[in-house]
Amino acid sequence: MLSVTNVNIYYRRKRVIHDLNFTIQPGEIVGLIGPNGAGKTTIMKTLLGLTRASGEVKLAGEEVTPSHHAALQRVGALIEAPAIYPFLTGKENLKLYAQDPAACDSLVQRLGMTAYINRPAKDYSVGMKQKLGIALALLDQPQLVILDEPMNGLDIEATILVRKLIHDYARQGTAFLISSHVLSELQKIMTKVLILNYGTLIVNAPVASFSPTTSARSRLAVTAPKLARQLMEEAGLLLGADSGDLVVATAKLKPVEELLLAHQVTITALTPAEPSFEQRIVSILTEKRGERDENQS
Template sequence: MNMNDILVVSNLSKNFGKHKVLENVSFKVPRGKVIGLVGPNGAGKSTIMKCILGIYPYSQGDIWFEGRKMTAQTTGTMGKKIGALVESPAIYPFLTGMKHFKLYGIKPADRQRVIHLLGMENYINQKVTQYSFGMKQKLGIALALVNNPDLVILDEPMNGLDLMSTLAVRKIILSQAAKGTTFIVSSHILSELEKIITDVVLIDHGKIILQKPLQALREAGHQCFTMVTNRNSDARQLLGNHHFDVSLTNDQLQIQISPNQLTNVLQILLDDHITITNISHQGMDLETATLQFLKQAEGVVNHA
């Protein structure tokens, strides 16, 4: 086992009755990385998180944390090094935010640090019944971070947050990761998730589709090449005849191809004496890449 991996999930399976929600799930979490756990609703993201945290038992497989196998006997001890916000925050409505920190025995210096980081000073002494959804979410995030855990698991942390709070949470995750804290974050807001993660674990129908660094995912598969020629309309028709995905917008050709197809595209245009005056390319964003790989995985399933 690579000691650079703080968490290793190996062949994890989970059933609810006869319904299999996780099937042979395996992935590794390197130390200091921010892992985006991505997939459609019902794919199994929250179930994976709950299995890691010991909330759910699992049918088969192993979970290793900091080189030690997690069991019912060791989860409590090792769990002190893991902070988590899974689904809704575990808070008591008739306690104040401050009393939550005192309830969990948080040191004054630690609680003041996260209260300040999340901008909670103005309402931390109010009862949680008076909190908005976003305020409750920030309290849950604060409780997950306050003990300086080695691993933080956050399920939909941006839910209910306004712009300033979202920016604050993003800043905290990035700054803590820079200091060595590892994060597993799930969010349906992929554009926001893309700003904080270093790696992607894509899951669908309880199975891992892929695990890649974010940059490698952006560069994988089809990319958008923007091209300008001396005969744009002719170029669009010519490439369309060769079954390439091409459109013409604002006097620019947009071509969806993989990098290894670019030489073929250029040769087709040059053979027809079309002059290329400008070309640039852009890797896929996280949302586009996710949809593409999910469609590819669905195609494999349909043809199995």
């Protein structure tokens, strides 16, 4: 549905985005990840026809450029900050863009904004404004929604609500491109990951490839760590220790459990010892940064 082909973006004469290529299909939730200044917002603005770029951005087969926006009529967006006129009420802000008043009311209700939607937006808290910005992006069942840090300022309940709403819209065919620094939150919703580093797309992969179904190593917390460590070392079952926890091969969990039980040592916690999604992302970025520094020196 959205295809980005050989896109280069220049700021003044400097190239800030290099040879960008990716696609987003209906119903996909794509996470755009990268450090500050990597170019995430610039890419989002280019998809919305707000910045000039070489290459081709096509939405539903129609090209998007700063002078050609027809394809963007069914695109919702929240870029940098909620697009809200403070002197209007929340409802009036929504009315500016809403084509279906009934669907708009339903969205207000689903986002839990009914109590304050008729109050001037200048009196809203940060979280209320953020919800209104998200509501603006989701109006009229868009084909594509671009969200820049959508969870900013939202409390836990609102975060869960927005996450559920994104899933529901995606099930109905809306595609999402979402950037967020809260990777754990992004991990819960996205189906595909784009990782950007210094203006270059370094990863374009399904999120499943970051979460192995079985972990090769497991981390144990036990009631008597010193004794357990000694026993497991003697039996050749210990792979290592990390912050007081013992790391063993997942395949060897049964003999480890029997050994510890025989010496009255209880396992209090058992977790996969693989790096978390966040750790993997940080590791990829660090690795790429090292390569870049080497190439430059």
